Amino acid sequence: MKEEQTVCYSCTNENCFIKKHLHLEQMAAYISKKQNLICKRSDRFITEGAPLNGLYFICKGKVKTVKTGINGREQIVRLTKNGDIIGFRGFGTSKRYLIGAYALEDTVLCNFSNETILDILKHVPEFTYALMLFYADELNKSENNIRKIAQMNVRERVVDLLLYIHRKFGQINGIIDIELSRKEIADFAGTTEEQAIRVISSLKKEALIKTEGKRIGILDVTQLKSEILEHKYF
Structure with a gap:
């Protein structure tokens, strides 16, 4: 993995949470603090159980998130693409990541630290509301997946x-x-x-x-x- 700087204002990814809120003046101070990572196919950029290092937003590429089950077998719990968020499970309530994440192809990620995301949530209500709706939708999907496995x-x-x-x-x-x-x-x-x-x-x-x-x-x-x-x- 290596770092690369991408500019949010010129980004063409209209599905990104950050991009959707760039019209807000408050966001300018936060996007300057982000970091970018380039991952090659199969690179792991989140290790399950590792200390929480904020949220990742996929600028370009595809990612799988996994949970470790019996005998160390990894279970894929989510497939993601441009604009999706990675690392949100347990954010704000846990000090460690509850999932692992791998790039499925060459992928560019935008990372916002714990401190930056918490500051955004406290001071940008539009972003906080959108993230709340995102969590509600993800909870509904998780409940459906549980029923699928059973039925x-x-x-x-x-x-x-x-x-x-x-x-x-x-x-x-x-x-x-x-x-x-x-x-x-x-x-x-x-x-x-x-x-x-x-x-x-x-x-x-x-x-x-x-x-x-x-x-x-x-x-x-x-x-x-x-x-x-x-x-x-x-």
């Missing part, structure tokens, strides 16, 4: 994951714009790598998806949606 079978969980990454990252030339290994798909879907491979092979034979190396493209979104329609999670 969906393996095939449904893999289908749900494919539809999720399809709508979050989109498709380019018929292929979803994110590269995940079969193990990463299994980790996020809450199953084993062998079961994930079998489901993907079955979906491919049924002409519902296609594959190009590790990458997957969805051929029939409507049919896949119908498989999990009764769960009302899409």
